[in-house]
Amino acid sequence: MESIRILPFNMKTKEKLSSFSLTMLVIGLVIGMGIFRTASDTAKAAGTAEVFFVAWILGGIVALCGALTFAEIGSRYPITGGYYKIFSVAFHPSIAYALNLALLVSNAAALSGVALIGSEYLCQVIFQDATNDVVKSMIAMLTIVLFYGINLLGLSISSRALNVLMFIKIGMILLLISCMFLSQPQVQNTALNFSNFLSKDNFLAIGAALMAVSFTYGGYQQTINFGEEIDGDTKVMPRGIVTGMIIIIALYVCVNYAYYSIIGFESLKEARGVASLVIAQVFGPFGQTAFSILLFIAVLAYVNVQLMANPRVMFAMSQEGLLPKKFQYKSKEKNVLVISLTVFATIAIIVLFFANTFEKILGFVMFLDSIGMAMSAMTLFIIKKKFKKTAEEENSIYKMKLFPIPTLIFILCYLYISITVAIRYTNLALIGAGVFVLSLFIYFLIIQSRKK
Numbered sequence: 001m002e003s004i005r006i007l008p009f010n011m012k013t014k015e016k017l018s019s020f021s022l023t024m025l026v027i028g029l030v031i032g033m034g035i036f037r038t039a040s041d042t043a044k045a046a047g048t049a050e051v052f053f054v055a056w057i058l059g060g061i062v063a064l065c066g067a068l069t070f071a072e073i074g075s076r077y078p079i080t081g082g083y084y085k086i087f088s089v090a091f092h093p094s095i096a097y098a099l100n101l102a103l104l105v106s107n108a109a110a111l112s113g114v115a116l117i118g119s120e121y122l123c124q125v126i127f128q129d130a131t132n133d134v135v136k137s138m139i140a141m142l143t144i145v146l147f148y149g150i151n152l153l154g155l156s157i158s159s160r161a162l163n164v165l166m167f168i169k170i171g172m173i174l175l176l177i178s179c180m181f182l183s184q185p186q187v188q189n190t191a192l193n194f195s196n197f198l199s200k201d202n203f204l205a206i207g208a209a210l211m212a213v214s215f216t217y218g219g220y221q222q223t224i225n226f227g228e229e230i231d232g233d234t235k236v237m238p239r240g241i242v243t244g245m246i247i248i249i250a251l252y253v254c255v256n257y258a259y260y261s262i263i264g265f266e267s268l269k270e271a272r273g274v275a276s277l278v279i280a281q282v283f284g285p286f287g288q289t290a291f292s293i294l295l296f297i298a299v300l301a302y303v304n305v306q307l308m309a310n311p312r313v314m315f316a317m318s319q320e321g322l323l324p325k326k327f328q329y330k331s332k333e334k335n336v337l338v339i340s341l342t343v344f345a346t347i348a349i350i351v352l353f354f355a356n357t358f359e360k361i362l363g364f365v366m367f368l369d370s371i372g373m374a375m376s377a378m379t380l381f382i383i384k385k386k387f388k389k390t391a392e393e394e395n396s397i398y399k400m401k402l403f404p405i406p407t408l409i410f411i412l413c414y415l416y417i418s419i420t421v422a423i424r425y426t427n428l429a430l431i432g433a434g435v436f437v438l439s440l441f442i443y444f445l446i447i448q449s450r451k452k
Contacts, residue, residue, distance in 0.1 A: 001088040005107075006035075009432070012203030016259060018236065018240075019236045019239045019240040020240070021240070022236065022240025022241065022244070023240045023241075023243045023244040023247070024244070025169075025240075025243055025244070026067065026240065026245065026248070027244050027247060027248060029216070029219035029220060030063070030217060030219040030244075030245075030248050031132060031169055031170065031173070031221055031248060031251070032114070032169075032216070032218075032219065032302065033114045033117050033118070033169075033220075033295075033298065033299055033302055034114075034215050034216035034218075034274040035118075035173065035216050035252060035255060036117065036121075036172075036274070037117040037120070037272075037274070037275075037358065037363075038212035038213070038216045039213060039255075039256050039259050039268060039271075039274055040268060040269065040270070040271045040272065040274050040370060041211075041212040041358070041359060041362065042055060042056070042209045042212045042213055042268045043138050043265060043268045043269045044270075045205065045208035045209040045211065045212065046083065046203050046205050046206075046208070046209040046280055047201075048202070048205070048265075049192055049260060049265045050192055050202075050207065050261070051202050051205045051206055051209060051432060052256070052265070053192070053253065053256070053257075053260075054206060055206055055209035055210055055213050056249075056252055056253050057249065057253060057254055058206065058210070058213075058214055058413075059213035059214055059216075059217050060245065060248065060249030060252065060253075061333075061367045061409075062210075062214070062217075062409065062410055062413045062414075063214075063217040063220055063245060063248075063249075064220075064241070064242065064245040064246075064249075064406075065406035065407065065409045065410040066218035066220055066221065066373065066377065066410045067221075067241045067244075067245055068238065068241060068242075068400045068406055069377050069399070069400065069406060069407045069410055069412055070220065070376070070377070071220050071238075071241055071398055072397075072398055072399060072400050072403075073086065073250050073376075073379060073380050073423055074384060075397045075398040075399075076383055076384065076387065076389070076397055077089070077364070077387060079136075080232075081402045086336045086376060086379050086383075087099055087100070087375070087376070087379065087381075088381035088394070089382075089383070089386070090382040090383060090386075091375075091379075091382075092376070093443075094440055094443045094444065095375075096441040097317075097322055097440075097442075097443040098436050098437075098439035098443060099371075099372050099375065099436070099439075100313075100317065101317075101435075101439035101442070102368050102372070102432070102435045102436045102439050103343050103368065103369070104310060104313060104314065104344070104347075105347055105351075105368070105435050106368040106372070106432075107306065107310050107344075108310070108344055108347035108348040108351060109286075109347075109348070109351045109355075109361050109364050109365045110215075110306075110361075110365050111144070111302075111303060111306040111307075111310075112140060112144070112348045112349075112351045112352045112355075113215075113358055113361040113362060113365065114303065114306075115140035115141075115143050115144055115299065115303055115348075115352070116136060116137065116140045116144065116352070116356075116357070116358045117299060118140070118295065118296045118298075118299030118300065118303075119136040119137070119139035119140040119143065119297075119359065120136055120273055121273050121275075121292040121296050122292065122293075122296045123135065123136055123139065124143050124276055124288070124292050125272050125289050125292050125296075127295060130203050132197060132289070133357050134356060135359075136356070137352050137356035138190065141349050141352050141353075143299075143300065143303055144303060144307075144345055144348050144349055144352075144435045145238065145349070146304050146344070147304045147307055148307060148341065148342075148345040150304065151304070151307050151308060151341055152331075152334075152336055152338065152341065168294070168298060170297055172275075172295065172298075173251050173255050173292065174251075175279070175291075176258050176259075176278055176279070177251070177254045177255050177258050178306045179278050179279065179281065179282045180254075180258045180262065181261055181365055182260055183236060183281050183282040204420075207416050207417060207419075207420035208411070208420055208424060209363060210416075210417050210420070211363065211366045211417060211420065211421060212362060214370070214414070214417060215362055215365065215366060215369075216229065216252065217248070217252075217369055218369070219408060220241075220245065221373065221376070225332050230328075237323065238398070238400065238401075241298050258278060259274055259275075259278060260277075262278050262281050262282075263277055263278060263281065268406050273292065275291065275295065276288045276292045276295075276316050277290050279291040283439050296396075307341060307345060310340075310344050311337040311340035311341040311343075311344050312337065312405055314337070314340040314343065314344065315327060315328055315340055318340075318374055321450070322443075322446065324330075326339045327339050327340045327343070331384065333412070333422060335350055336394055351364075355428075360425075360428060363421050363424070363425035363426045363428040363429075364425075364431060364432055366418075366421055367418055367421040367422065367425070367428060367429045367432040367433075368432045368436070370415070370417045370418035370421065371414075371416045371418050371432075371436075373410075374410075374411045374415050374418070376413060377407055377414075380404075380407055381404070381407075
């Protein structure tokens with residue numbers, strides 16, 4: 001997933017998230033950089049415009065089911081330690097360790113994928129002709145190395161700057177949507193026809209299209225970390241999450257319809273910098289250049305935040321003895337997690353070396369994330385059974401309506417995505433499975449060394 005995993009803080013506070021604050025939190029967690037790139041991958045996988053739009057709407061509904069599921073997990077079992085503690089309690093510490101280590105690798109791959117999105121848009125500005133994947137990959141590597149160096153200097157981005165970035169991204173999306181009303185379409189699309197939609201081919205195409213769609217909708221799982229920070233009214237949680245997800249679904253469907261209506265579905269399949277192509281249609285070459293540079297700046301900020309956040313996850317795992325103590329090392333002058341930062345940045349660069357296209361990275365990320373998301377949703381069944389609540393406690397926590405239907409929809413959808421990835425990108429799925437098995441092996445090596 002493209003949004004960063006946030007470590008919850010173990011702290012007492014009187015401040016609680018209101019419905020509006022939770023809505024903005026959900027929007028901030030979900031809207032990343034994928035919407036400016038994944039439309040092309042979705043269109044190519046979908047094959048038809050009908051499947052394309054159904055995938056975006058269905059992906060939003062599944063994301064809503066997931067957000068409500070993770071919200072109840074966080075409410076029933078408020079945790080400090082994120083996914084590790086949830087998996088450890090529900091399954092086994094070895095599963096928790098292997099999944100979290102695999103998800104760290106997935107995070108590094110997601111960082112690489114977003115860096116590639118930025119490099120594609122930057123290449124449109126620097127080079128007039130289309131550049132090959134190696135050049136784009138090298139620019140993405142240099143971006144990671146640059147911000148690795150900046151982070152070594154102790155530079156951090158304030159929350160205020162990140163909020164500004166979020167509003168910039170939303171502004172760019174609204175600008176793209178407005179292009180529908182400011183420009184004449186380049187091509188005449190055929191009318192959408194859903195009369196013969198139900199077929200085996202469309203069913204398989206939806207699974208392939210959901211890979212890129214789910215990547216773009218990622219981030220809502222962080223509601224798991226805010227269960228104890230929500231206003232006491234049990235209506236606040238669902239109201240905030242549902243409102244946030246409806247806004248996101250509306251924005252995503254509208255911006256994709258803008259792509260579809262302005263440049264046409266067939267062009268959308270082959271487009272790389274699809275957002276800048278739409279902007280060029282309305283505002284000309286200067287507008288295209290300005291938009292591409294602005295988007296690249298947004299990517300740089302995302303890369304920086306990822307390089308700040310994930311080493312702290314490794315630091316926390318090291319404190320619990322799940323990674324070597326060296327991962328806790330901080331430079332004395334800048335207070336930087338040097339070892340953790342170096343390892344995470346190195347993984348991201350290695351991913352780019354072996355998978356130098358966004359499609360390959362997407363397949364690898366979605367295989368690991370799909371399994372992790374499905375298993376994390378399964379923990380709700382175990383937690384409800386393992387940690388019985390009194391009648392008074394049940395009244396004070398958030399409980400989703402229609403349980404277990406939303407959770408089952410979410411689990412089945414992500415299992416379907418993982419199977420689709422395994423069929424379409426068998427090599428990437430095998431690598432992902434290998435990362436998980438290797439993580440299990442490392443865990444048992446650590447346990448054996450402790451016994452000795």
